[in-house]
Amino acid sequence: MVRWLIVAGMLLSFSCFAQLNGFKKHFKLDKNSSGDVTYIQMNMVSSFSLRPYLEQVKQDLKSEIRRMQQKGYDAEIEAFIEELEESSDKSQESQESIWAVRDSLKNLKNIKVDEVFTQVESRGVLGKFEEELKKALKVLDLRVIASTEDPRYFFKRNVTYEVVTRALNFAKERFDNIPVLNLVSTIIVQVHEQVLEQRLFYQNMLLHYLDQVPEAELGLTKAQADHIFSSIYESRIGLNILESNRIAENWDSYGWSTFYGAVRQGNNRLRRSSGDFEEVGQRLSYSFFKAVEDGEKVIKNLMINKHSFSSQMATAYYYEKPDKVRRFRSLLNLGQLGLGFLPIPGWLKNQVDNFIESYYVEQRRSEGALMAYFDMTGDQNMRREIKRQLINPYILIE
Numbered sequence: 001m002v003r004w005l006i007v008a009g010m011l012l013s014f015s016c017f018a019q020l021n022g023f024k025k026h027f028k029l030d031k032n033s034s035g036d037v038t039y040i041q042m043n044m045v046s047s048f049s050l051r052p053y054l055e056q057v058k059q060d061l062k063s064e065i066r067r068m069q070q071k072g073y074d075a076e077i078e079a080f081i082e083e084l085e086e087s088s089d090k091s092q093e094s095q096e097s098i099w100a101v102r103d104s105l106k107n108l109k110n111i112k113v114d115e116v117f118t119q120v121e122s123r124g125v126l127g128k129f130e131e132e133l134k135k136a137l138k139v140l141d142l143r144v145i146a147s148t149e150d151p152r153y154f155f156k157r158n159v160t161y162e163v164v165t166r167a168l169n170f171a172k173e174r175f176d177n178i179p180v181l182n183l184v185s186t187i188i189v190q191v192h193e194q195v196l197e198q199r200l201f202y203q204n205m206l207l208h209y210l211d212q213v214p215e216a217e218l219g220l221t222k223a224q225a226d227h228i229f230s231s232i233y234e235s236r237i238g239l240n241i242l243e244s245n246r247i248a249e250n251w252d253s254y255g256w257s258t259f260y261g262a263v264r265q266g267n268n269r270l271r272r273s274s275g276d277f278e279e280v281g282q283r284l285s286y287s288f289f290k291a292v293e294d295g296e297k298v299i300k301n302l303m304i305n306k307h308s309f310s311s312q313m314a315t316a317y318y319y320e321k322p323d324k325v326r327r328f329r330s331l332l333n334l335g336q337l338g339l340g341f342l343p344i345p346g347w348l349k350n351q352v353d354n355f356i357e358s359y360y361v362e363q364r365r366s367e368g369a370l371m372a373y374f375d376m377t378g379d380q381n382m383r384r385e386i387k388r389q390l391i392n393p394y395i396l397i398e
Helices: 002-026 051-067 073-086 092-110 113-120 125-140 160-174 178-212 222-234 241-249 254-276 324-339 346-377 380-388
Strands: 027-031 037-042 144-147 279-283 288-293 296-305 313-318
Touching (some): 002 346, 027 178, 051 092, 051 178, 073 092, 092 324, 092 346, 125 178, 144 178, 178 324, 178 346, 222 241, 288 346, 296 346, 313 324, 313 346, 324 346
Antiparallel strands (some): 037 144
16 A cells, blocks of 8 residues: 555656646746746747748748649648638628638649749848847847736837838838738738747746646746736737736736636536537646547637637647648638739738638647647647647747
């Protein structure tokens, strides 16, 4: 009996060590001279450059154009479009958006990639944007993902959107070729969003640790943990001064009440929706659980819908089709890039942009919590799978 108690204790100690080892690998506790934790920083931050994104986009476009020559490609795209339609609310807006994605993908073969990107990089717009964004990121300091002391830390440093606005206006002055201007504008917006996404991804990873591990084991006091919760949500309000004031007034409780309010909503949703699945399996985190749906073993996202025209939960992973989420996101991203080459009105382009991003942007960011789960359980294969489907060159995962 004593031997089994010793073994159980060793296993528990090993589990705690694995949890803390993962936490320390990803995060650094920044302390003041008194030894109090003042900031949480992520250990891996990409040094900003436009080059990784531009190279990825060019490579993706060229690969897709080559893929179009393969047998079965048209059938794959039709199946992709059919799945979008099946999960939509069948409104006119959803149909317009889905058909525009289809037309955009079919038109990719007409893009002369090298020629277009030579034009994109020829007028100094992207170079100026890169230089100004680098300066703004120094003010923001992407390493910091939460503050324990300043309830307006991120509000006061919300400077990068001004850089984007100036860059978009500058691009309009420099380019008279509309498709090229559209592509430059998409690059500016996408790069900005994906760079900041590093912070959001790691914040969701941190939320999983805070939810699963006692704060003392992470080296935090309860007050510090509460403030970290609040700081994470403070970073997501943009320039909403009223919400900033509310957070400052409720600094001790705003974050955890917001977080656990969302958790309760997710729990209620799972109870209401459990009949939609053949099997509801293991809960992986506050946001994810395993299930069997339509005969397939999947990981579902409790907090986020499949897209803006769907009330169904998003699917984070298909065990029998491990490449499906990555491929869907890749096609949507390519469809978004190609929209600017279609002769469609601006209002429709904006509508389709919003639809496409609703399918993968928040989903991708939320998967930081899923990555943390597999990190804590030591599942290296699933860590690689989730990393592979992020399709964001700025999110670095060791």
